[in-house]
Amino acid sequence: GAVVSQHPSWVICKSGTSVKIECRSLDFQATTMFWYRQFPKQSLMLMATSNEGSKATYEQGVEKDKFLINHASLTLSTLTVTSAHPEDSSFYICSASRQGASEQYFGPGTRLTVT
């Protein structure tokens, strides 16, 4: 149990366009979902925390108008990178936790390349 999927696994987009990444908990209800960004050979950097039906809480320095997060159901959260630029190229990973739990289960990640 505790499987989290992400789609797409790899996406290439042109500068100025928007791209949406989906994160799904497949076999449990995720009351809280998290979005991370990871640069090569670095640890994970938390971008935002989202609770189902509520607005996401963004970490300091993360532009909420650029990285739109929606957590519309207990099994789905989406991250939309708006007006993407080459510096947004990175590995984006989501995680999910059950109600009453502290451990997080991670998705396989999405590699975004902006040309």
Added chain:
Amino acid sequence: QKEVEQDPGPLSVPEGAIVSLNCTYSNSAFQYFMWYRQYSRKGPELLMYTYSSGNKEDGRFTAQVDKSSKYISLFIRDSQPSDSATYLCAMSWGYGNKLVFGAGTILRVKS
């Protein structure tokens, strides 16, 4: 000083060795402790989860938490080349709270 300190390695060991990975932390409010394994270009995989101080064993893996020393460890017995990965310690204050990660230790098990 970082909240969670973890030696980035790399740590190289021969196949079959016992591996010891460690993290120290400064915030005594942490109650939940986790170890994740991350292969290159993949999402982290939860290996061990412990609450408060004590030991927990699962197959070849043993996690230890010493809250009095603010020190956690992960032991891997009979290490295999497939264990070669980055190991991340993580901890949190409570349910639904964000995780604070260590930098990750790169482990290489040589056959």
